[in-house]
Amino acid sequence: MIEIKDIAKTFGDREVLSGISGTFQPGETSLIIGGSGTGKSVLLKCMIGLIKPERGEVLYDGRNFLTVNLEEQKSIRREMGVLFQGSALFDSKTVLENVRFPLDMLTEQSEDEKDKQAREVLKRVELEKAADLMPSEISGGMKKRVGIARAIVLNPKYLFCDEPNSGLDPLTSITIDKLIKEITNEYQITTVVITHDMNSMMEIGEQIMFLYEGHKLWEGNSDTLVKSDVKELNEFIFASKLIRDMKQK
Amino acid sequence: MSRIGSYFIFLGTLFHNREKARVYFSLILNECVSIGVGSIFIVALVNTFIGAVTCVQTAYNLTNPFVPKNIIALIVRDSTILELAPTLTCIVLAGKVGSNIAGELGTMRITEQIDALEVMGINSGSYLVLPKVIASVLMFPLLVIMAAFLSILGGYIAGTLAGVISPEEYVSGLRLDYKPFGIVFALIKTVSFAFLVSTISAYQGFMVKGGALEVGSASTSAVTNSCIAIVVADFVLTQVLLT
Ligand SMILES: Nc1ncnc2c1ncn2[C@@H]1O[C@H](COP(=O)(O)OP(=O)(O)OP(=O)(O)O)[C@@H](O)[C@H]1O
Ligand SMILES: [Mg+2]
Numbered sequence: 076m077i078e079i080k081d082i083a084k085t086f087g088d089r090e091v092l093s094g095i096s097g098t099f100q101p102g103e104t105s106l107i108i109g110g111s112g113t114g115k116s117v118l119l120k121c122m123i124g125l126i127k128p129e130r131g132e133v134l135y136d137g138r139n140f141l142t143v144n145l146e147e148q149k150s151i152r153r154e155m156g157v158l159f160q161g162s163a164l165f166d167s168k169t170v171l172e173n174v175r176f177p178l179d180m181l182t183e184q185s186e187d188e189k190d191k192q193a194r195e196v197l198k199r200v201e202l203e204k205a206a207d208l209m210p211s212e213i214s215g216g217m218k219k220r221v222g223i224a225r226a227i228v229l230n231p232k233y234l235f236c237d238e239p240n241s242g243l244d245p246l247t248s249i250t251i252d253k254l255i256k257e258i259t260n261e262y263q264i265t266t267v268v269i270t271h272d273m274n275s276m277m278e279i280g281e282q283i284m285f286l287y288e289g290h291k292l293w294e295g296n297s298d299t300l301v302k303s304d305v306k307e308l309n310e311f312i313f314a315s316k317l318i319r320d321m322k323q324k
Numbered sequence: 325m326s327r328i329g330s331y332f333i334f335l336g337t338l339f340h341n342r343e344k345a346r347v348y349f350s351l352i353l354n355e356c357v358s359i360g361v362g363s364i365f366i367v368a369l370v371n372t373f374i375g376a377v378t379c380v381q382t383a384y385n386l387t388n389p390f391v392p393k394n395i396i397a398l399i400v401r402d403s404t405i406l407e408l409a410p411t412l413t414c415i416v417l418a419g420k421v422g423s424n425i426a427g428e429l430g431t432m433r434i435t436e437q438i439d440a441l442e443v444m445g446i447n448s449g450s451y452l453v454l455p456k457v458i459a460s461v462l463m464f465p466l467l468v469i470m471a472a473f474l475s476i477l478g479g480y481i482a483g484t485l486a487g488v489i490s491p492e493e494y495v496s497g498l499r500l501d502y503k504p505f506g507i508v509f510a511l512i513k514t515v516s517f518a519f520l521v522s523t524i525s526a527y528q529g530f531m532v533k534g535g536a537l538e539v540g541s542a543s544t545s546a547v548t549n550s551c552i553a554i555v556v557a558d559f560v561l562t563q564v565l566l567t
Binding site for chain 2: 120125148149152155160163166176181
């Protein structure tokens with residue numbers, strides 16, 4: 076379980092996050108939604124320790140990530156996997172080496188074990204054939220899947236995905252959503268996903284948090300999403316809902 | 325001024341909370357190959373010609389018949405070892421290696437690869453930058469030694485071909501009044517320059533914010549700042565060590 080309490084962050088004199096709180100449960104895919112520039116990525120980066128918030132707490136199963144010592148922080152980091160918005164694969168390494176990298180750096184397993192484990196995870200994302208390609212030789216959707224493989228190779232307890240399906244065709248993005256949901260349920264991972272995608276919200280949103288200009292305006296799930304009476308939220312989902320209505324006609 | 329401060333803070337982060345030593349071994353080896361072997365050609369070319377030009381030009385200026393010809397070789401030797409080989413080579417390397425380091429790290433920064441290392445709990449500074457610094461400090465001196473040798477050889481070839489000095493005079497000039505400290509001085513300079521070029525370029529790349537445009541300008545400032553640092557350090561070291 077991840078709890079965030081009263082997270083606030085300002086850049087210059089601009090308050091990007093003003094006191095966000097929330098809870099994310101294991102085995103559930105929690106979504107953070109909101110318009111462009113509302114602070115979703117900043118919130119995620121505060122949670123994973125890439126940005127230091129001015130105030131607030133981030134608790135990983137009760138451990139305060141922002142105040143624990145370096146050793147403890149490292150051990151929490153070992154339990155989390157992150158898929159970045161642009162996949163962030165190391166472009167000097169092959170697909171397999173990318174997936175193996177966390178094992179190489181953070182475990183003491185033998186070469187064979189590491190290889191076997193990395194190949195298994197690649198198989199999980201249906202990319203065993205691409206193992207020896209370089210990141211520059213694979214498509215955007217494949218990169219995302221390699222990114223997921225790298226994020227889950229250490230069997231994380233916490234998984235973070237920043238827009239896992241931006242820039243992908245609808246079919247690929249459904250595959251990726253399904254994959255995220257499956258592994259979340261299978262390994263009881265606490266998963267936090269940032270998304271713009273209406274489809275994802277309806278399909279995998281077990282818990283949804285709506286950010287608007289640095290405030291949490293609404294919280295619920297995919298059933299209550301369309302019934303809410305929050306004006307900003309309705310405006311936000313309206314565009315994509317329009318498309319859905321058109322499809323129904 | 326605050327940039328210089330943050331440069332020193334950056335230097336500090338390279339050395340604490342490092343990874344296991346065996347992780348670095350192959351990284352350093354790779355960097356040695358790309359920095360060292362990859363720069364042999366350009367360094368050799370530049371220095372051979374510089375030596376040749378120095379020899380012919382010195383001969384052209386020394387018209388006094390009372391000055392023995394072998395002084396030409398002595399001037400080539402001393403200017404090569406004391407100044408041209410270390411300083412010019414490092415300026416060439418600032419252009420080649422420095423822009424490469426800044427470009428690579430800058431790209432890793434904007435594509436979130438550095439963030440990816442950080443969230444794994446890896447000190448990205450020491451993991452990415454330290455191997456480059458160590459490889460530079462190891463390889464620059466080797467390149468400078470080669471450069472000095474080729475520069476003096478270039479002077480010999482040009483001088484004898486142009487007929488301004490005979491082979492015997494050149495060799496006797498090289499041996500005239502030789503002070504071994506010159507080599508030590510050159511190597512001290514080179515090691516300092518190597519450290520400056522690699523850390524300044526890494527710093528520039530590491531601090532990139534934005535996109536491809538900023539990576540480009542980081543490469544440019546890596547080269548200009550490295551060159552400024554080299555000439556300033558050159559002056560300071562010469563003052564301290566040679567007077
Ligand atoms: N390092 C930074 N320095 C200064 N301002 C920043 C920084 N990072 C983000 N911001 C600002 O914070 C605001 C929120 O950015 P954020 O990246 O969280 O948006 P987002 O909700 O993820 O948007 P998108 O959906 O487009 O990715 C933006 O207006 C951005 O300009
Ligand atoms: Mg974002």
